[in-house]
Amino acid sequence: MKKLIAGLVVVVCMFPVFASAQTISECRDRQKLTEMAMEVRDRVSSGESEDSLLMWAGSIEAPGLQAAAYKAIEAYTFQHAPGSVSQVVTVMGYMCSKTYRP
DSSP, rough: OOHHHHHHHHHHHHHHHHHHHHHHHHHHHHHHHHHHHHHHHHHHHOOOOHHHHHHHTTTTTTTHHHHHHHHHHHHHHHSSSOOOOOHHHHHHHHHHHHOOOO
């Protein structure tokens, strides 16, 4: 019985670690982040409002990807446009990972 309880405690304690590792892998998906950055860039270029983009970002369920989307919106709605999509994606990846690691 003690072994069963000890096993359950280990599983319960390790679950956040496994869940975090899975979500951090979303942050390493440069293709996904690049697509998000390009979508934001294109939507801003077509004249979509920042409020509309913020609502779109707010609808993203994964907290890290949501933080990355907000960062892309910030980059493309700021007065000075970013140098390249690659630069935006790098910052998006950082913000995404930071969401899962305080």
